[in-house]
Amino acid sequence: MSLAIAGMGWVTPLGNGVDAVWERLLRGDEASATPISEQFADRSYSVFRVPESAVTGLAHPRLRRASVISRFAATAGLEALQAAAVKVDSQNAERIALIFAISNGGVIYTKRFYRDVVETGAQAASPLLFPETVFNAPASHLGAILGVTGTTYTVVGDGAVGLLAIKMAEDVMTDKSLDYCLVVGTEEIDWLLCDAYWRWRLLRSAPPMEPFGKQKRGMILSEGAGAVVLAPEGPITIERAHPGGCYGKRAEAEEILKRILRDLSQVEVDFVISSANGTFIDQAEQGALQQVIPDVVTYTAKPALGESVGASGLWQVILGAQALRHGELPPVLHADLAISLRLARSRMTVAGARRAIILNSGVNQQVAGLRLALR
């Protein structure tokens, strides 16, 4: 079964709105890094934050106490529904499925909740914060804002979770009583996350993020959301969603990526949206791309937008869809000239492009891929 993208929504460190963010990427803009610190630690990290202006103007009682992760999701989700001209009402509330992709979830409130427990004791634990620590809190808030009453799933995983959520949407949409599926990927940043990735040797202290670099200097975390409305009809189709795979050791990631690429490149593809982020996964993606489809143009937006983990898969799908629609790819920033892949090193025309592969490798053992096609 082939689903189509009927609408998209985007909240990123380069602002919100699909066309506005796209224009900035085409211009070669890069998000501004801001420092993030913590009272009990000396170390600070650089992150790409979503500007405040990107999520203002969204008022709903359910968001009053919600963390920014839910605001990002709601902003992107509502934009996608508007773009698809889908209005949720009592007639169709059960005909729209909602699937969320999340990796770290509501880490800001989770830390705040547990900090009170650690510092003061269980009697200080906040009953208002606790529900926001639950993975499906953002889905619940958006579900309540929209009034959907049927199928709602929150899928958790690493950076590949966005594409896994789309694969799940494909499975869910075999139910003919569903008209649409809104898939949202969302993530928020906290110092704690930065510290965790740093200790895991995956984070670099300051930009730039250098994709496919030999040094694997690490990534810069970012936040935001991406949303797509999937429907039977639309100008861009999810022609094939691979179920993905899990690698045990890092060295095995490349083999699984090759299998995914072989499966997705059985028809001619025009470009690849990679998830290269300056970590070990770049090497796996590069190796797989060079062996399976060495001549295909590759693009990654992560040096410009940062690594948004749970949101990143949806961002890549939006990038692929925009490139197919507009026949252009933005420039890959900060890529070494010695990299042997065919990268879109400057704004590049891909006029007439019909198909794109979205390749998504997470840092915690999951990889996934799908193929978009222009109808």
Place this chain on the structure above:
Amino acid sequence: MAQLSSTTREKNPERVAVVAAGVVSPLGFGLAETLNSLRRAKDCITSVTRFSVADCRCKTAGQISDERLLAGLNKKPRAKRLHRASHMMIHALREALIQVPQFEPELTIIGTTSGGMSYGEQYYRSLCRSGNLRHAATWIANYPAQKPVIDAQEEVLGASVPCQVIANACASGTNAIGHGFECVRSGRYQRVLTGGYDALSELVFTGFDSLQASTPEKCRPFDRHRAGMVLGEGAAILALENLELARKRGAPVLAEIVGYGISTDNFHITQPDPSGVGPQQAMEWALQSAEISADQVDYINAHGTATIFNDAAEGKAISQLFNGVPVSSTKSMMGHSLGAAGAIEAVISLLSLRHQFLPPNINFDALDDCLDLNVVANESRPAVVRMALSNSFGFGGTNASILMRRVEA
């Protein structure tokens, strides 16, 4: 309605067999111990030992002994680093796959709520107290929710299978099984591993305590004097297969999953709509999906957390749909294991179908005056059970029900 029925889905939906199951919970390790505990109405709630509960109202939980969990541990250094949740998943998956060694899943769908949360807690505590962070990378790498699933696959299957991890709060386990059922039923997949897991953690324990959802007393689902839930932990796995293919290859068919309903009520992030509309829709849609009537159901394994609000809403929904069907909440014996609950309770429903008995709802004194339910009070009893319904509901207004049918040998 979202999950209306098979008639809107496919003209000839595939039938879905449960060909194997594995479980570890406070009730025991494996199907046989679990069955024994259920028959004996064993109260498996004990004082919490994993972390301090001195400042909490509730002091008890259903817990799994580390001694047993880690016995026979793979001697590789990697195995020692795994989170307890990974070990629970390994036990459950191993038990399931011993029954069907040739089972090659195309997809794994698992429910959880908190992954390896206790590793996150250790990391945070060490950071705050300038403590020893030598193991931080291990804690961080083993914390994510997909990790126990991948660990179990590697350890037991020795293979990489694509996995989807559903985190729909306390409905996660039933959602995972329901979605797995839909995947096989649609014909898109032939073999899916599904289930759920969750390990007890301080953060979650304290959270439910802060909401005053957990009780310092006994867990008494549907009782007039119920005062809240008690947490638990565990893991359960069900191997699902296209029934026709399973029979062709001579695989055992333990039961058939015939229906699934999922609904969302937007009443409140932690409380169900008091009308019971969400649970009622999930159960109705499961019945419609199975194309059966309510009077064909012989047993309901209720979500039954023993909170005032859940039991009132669920009880109302059950009595509106069913007329005197025996109901029990097995959480009274083992606690509420969150993302694992739906999966463990699916296994309990399976045992009920296989062994023709009704699992008990212990600590039961008298039915809440506002409810009209046929509670299986305090003792298990023999019964003809051809069809069992299992409910799970969670934060965010997420509701899920699955229906399982007995299959004659």
